[in-house]
Amino acid sequence: MDARAIIAKVRKHQTPSREELTWFAKGLANKDVSDAQAGAFAMAVCLNGLSDEGRVALTQGMRDSGDVLKWDLPGPVVDKHSTGGVGDCVSLILAPVLAVCDVYVPMISGRGLGHTGGTLDKLEAIPGLNINVTEAQLRKITRDVGCAIVSATGQIAPADRRLYAIRDVTASVESVDLITASILSKKLAAGLESLILDVKCGSGAFMKTPDEARALARALVDAANGAGCKTEAMITDMNEPLAPCLGNAVEVAVCMEILAGNKAASPRLHDLTVALCARLLVMQGQDEGEAAARVSKAISSGAAMERFAQMIAALGGPPDMAEDWHTHLPRAPVVGDVVSPAAGHIAAIDGEALGLAVVALGGGRRVETDRIDPAVGLTDMVALGAAVGQGQPLCTVHAATEEAAEEAARAVQAAITIGNPSAPQDLILERIT
Template sequence: MKAFSAVDVIRAKRDGAALTDEQIRWVVDAYTRGDVAEEQMAALAMAVFLRGMDARETATWTGAMIDSGARLSLRVDRPTVDKHSTGGVGDKITLPLAPLVATCGAAVPQLSGRGLGHTGGTLDKLESIPGWRASLPVDDIARQLTDVGAVVCAATEGLAPADRKLYALRDVTGTVESIPLIASSIMSKKIAEGSAGLVLDVKTGSGAFMKSRADALELARTLVDIGTAHGVATTALLTDMSTPLGAAVGNAIEVAEAVEVLQGGGPADVVELTVALAREMLALAGIAVDPAEVLASGEAYETWCRMIAAQGGDPAAPLPKPAHVAVVEASASGYLSRLDAYAVGVAAWRLGAGRARREDPVQHAAGVRCLAKPGERVSAGQPLLELHTNTPDAVAAAREALAGAVDITTTPPTPGPLILDRVEAP
């Protein structure tokens, strides 16, 4: 590979030039190997943050990060399809979705992550199940896909090491909120998984990473374009994250809610989004099955039990319960017109459900239960939220986070749609 000067690459992007494919491949490879210094990549990341990258640059950058490591080779008899969410509050959709799509006939290799800040992590939620393990060898992943049809586990170390290194750098250099860098980070890992199809749940609203609908739509289009450029059939749904999904926000309580959905019940919004994403995934896999019927039948719950057991978990074991529960009451009578997702997510984090640093532990029993959702009539003094924690001293900080999170009005709010838009390849 031709060598370039890191300073010349930085200057080119600083001055607004489009980087060549050769420059991009060299700088990502050299950074991964340590030949480009951290401060040089930090400068380049800031230049990208300020100047952006076009579709070709972003696709090439993604490819270079994929090529920095290994690709999973998952040889299974079923069509493979995956899903990725950009993160939200109460977003436990992966838990019912993976076994549902597997029950319908696809293979779902869902490599997931951990929570940071106000957004929860799928692995943290599943680790509240006694015995369940997140880390699996590649052979076990392939075997479970063949035997069960779904696996939810941690990404293997060899996938996109350039992304892991760059992500940590962006986190401490103020360059996280760059759509090309966000999109290439997401897609490098997902494409390296080897799935033939990918559905993206791009969230917008107070509890989402992308607060504005325009930014979320731009991210969705960028993600779909990258997937398409790399030969992965990709679609995206733009979904609302101004209100928490479902009633449960945390770890164990989200698992319990997911099980309710798999058994044919659960909150309507969780069911709606699970079915909508399942339809997208099955369409990409070429499977003509109605996931709504399968979900209502409870059959996907049997797949869930086998999926959990295959990773050492006991699906029948009691989930952790909090040592302390506090209540937030309605301040007036009327209609609950707003329940801010971000505030609820921060409250759950402060109660112990999330972490401030990647190495921090989480409390599996901590979280927030929403006892009312926007549109419902409430009375003054009625419990609106339950605060679950093993550390009672955390309740005051959680209450502080929830100050101003609730609006109660005399007239009912006009409900908005959960699914705001859909993006597909041109």
């Protein structure tokens, strides 16, 4: 086949055949497709799109460009994916909760992207932990513990790794077709039976409006189901951080509080995690009420905490994470309040700006080679709609230096609008099946 002919079809608003898209994905992985051709293809898809059938074919082709795991376990293999937001650390709770509920979660996760935090960066705040495991180690941990949160090996969807890097430098990242194939190729290569998607919507998400979130959710659900994986999506609110903290160690800390049974540490984080877990169990044929009860019991009984600790130990982390997690997480040397410049109510929160403030503190990467400071971040974030007085805290900043703390304080104050109280926002806006 000829890459030029495939690119020409997309340029002419035609969808290449399944065989052509499969060949192109393989060519991305083995370098039969040049960088110039990959960039031209990405831009053509970004401008003209693919049909529903073409989106499924590209997803499957990219999935099959490397290893596709197959499992022989005494329970279903499931996973969850979030499209990214701020204060979103659901995965760290969800995986061990589901493991307690007799399903298996081989979660291949990623690092932070732009203003959003990455699950792997958060886990690496735990000393000694290694998320770069072999396939044999992934299989053993998943079988023994029930869950494993790790990075992708070089053989998982290599076509996506190459195409994503090219999209990043050719201004072709924002394409529903390419986003869909990128997300799903990695997830489906894990050999899943069911997948739940958490599509974020609002100021802290990549998709700012309900219509944008709905379009992406629909594309993801249809493509995943078309590729043979039972999939649903929830569109969830990201007009304020999901948890009242942003950063790596601080988000691990709030997850530990939830796993310890302290729902009050972050009710929104707790409630969304329970909803996503319960829905995955329902997708496996369980009764809805029974599923929610099992999930809640997994947390309240301490069983999910124990599974999380087992996973951390299996990945090389501290063996006593369940009992002594406070002492293992790093702490920033400079800690102080960010105060409100005026009295009123929290009318709006620019979640993307908050995320970028954490990146500026060192909690994320501006370029790929940046080293992350796991201790920095924001905690005790004020909630949307809350009343504040002038000089009262909006949040607490954790920084490496006084100068960085002052810069973050200014960024936080600029990101929060003080005004009239806003109407309460539902956490789960819509379900897509």
